[in-house]
Amino acid sequence: MDVQVNLAGPVDLAGFRSEVRQLLAQQVPPESVQWQLDAAASQYADAEAPQASRPRNVARAATAIVPASFTRLCEFVVLHRDPDRFDLLYRLLWRLVHEPGLRNDPVDGDMLQAQHMAHAVRRDLHKLKANLKLRSVREDDGQELQLACHEPAHHVVEAAGPWLCKRVAAPRWALFTPERSVRCPEGKLGYGPGVPRWSLPNAQASDADWLDCYRRVFAPKPDARPDADA
Template sequence: MQAENDSLTVMLEAPDDFAGFRQAARVLLALGAAPEVVHWRWTDELSTQAEDGDLFADAGAADAGAAHAAAAGAWVADAPARVITPDALDRLTIAPGQPVHIRKPQLAVLRHACCHRNPGRFMLCYRWLWRLQCMPSLAGDALDADWREIERLARAVGREIHKMHAFVRFRPAQDEKGAPLHVAWFEPEHHIVRAASGFFRERFSNMRWAILTPGCSVLWDQECLQWGPGATQAQAPGPDAGEALWLAYYQSTFNPARLKEQAMLREMPRRYWKNLPETQLISGLVAGARSRTGLMLAAQPAAQRA
């Protein structure tokens, strides 16, 4: 097989399958597969939204679907564009070559970049690795156009992970057996649920929780993370008495003298507001803060104002 003369389609297991990308890239670089002949696709077994029933009841079926996709990823003999999985690539006999070495911080940047929603993210990362193999000094070039774009994607993903950690709001609910389960709804801009879930596993390890998103859902059963299909907001629980208490606390601790609207919007962009219970108070609190601040200034003696 001459990889450089074939059009290759690498089938990854998920939109954020960095492990599969890394596995495939290592082999493709050894084969000498140029970036322009490699196409990256992924199966998205969990992206179909579950309309009803238990979101996690078919987790085994999803695993079976992924295994079926991997089995179907063998070389297609008569197809002009051959489809292969990272596991199938690993089984190919290749001559030993010079491996590509990158630093751990660069590896972390690549991992984040591959979680971006940009459809060309895997192609971009592979092209940079290909060029790095041909020119090792590229590893230290912070101004390289490809690397700067990779960093831009990674920064956006890092910000989104931070926002997910900050803006997920759990509400008490029950599972199909009546056991307590805290459920949250979140709408990420990028494919970050897997990358961000470790934070919640460590912080809320002593309770059972689930995070529902349009792309996929994750359940922590106090032993392991289970993955399910995407959900809709209607499948998440509604407000409860505890949320009313939180809103009362939020309103009582709001300090109008310290209000900085632009800073608030930078930290809490408006696209997250629809899923945060406290944001229903913000408009009224901001309007009240302006009038309260004006009254406080007006009450000061003229000499103090000067």
């Protein structure tokens, strides 16, 4: 009988780690697992999806001790756009548990595929960081705002956010991508929805177009309320 596992979004590494502990504890083979993204995955919802397909009170003693290099590999592979990445990672983890010699096999097909995927993600992250071109605009109150667009090949925006927040000199900036947007006003990192590819501002867009895009993405929600202590 297949087991359906729901993850909270396309880069839910924490959820994946939690789930594989349960799967290993129950000795569920990779071919019996179906990985599904939460219905709100396109918005990277934080809410945990219900896991009614199997019991939750399973001991974690069966969690495998795996090489640190594999743990690091997972951090990059989950950012890849391949829809079968979670299947691949769990299959590799299962094999590391049951085939200890795998870690010393330099030509294993699954391991090579995962390494190639991780390399593609690293390259995509580097491309985002190296090619970021910020455009300076002025808001109505005169404050400067640096804005940029990018179209990454993989799910790298949230991974790049902390790095950008430390390295971009502008005190207020934002980056739009088709999948996810990120901003960092005064060092406070935050995320918003993506901007459809067809409506991303380009080099010929006016300052007003860039500001309009920023307001659409990061405008306060209608039900937002001021803090009680304000």
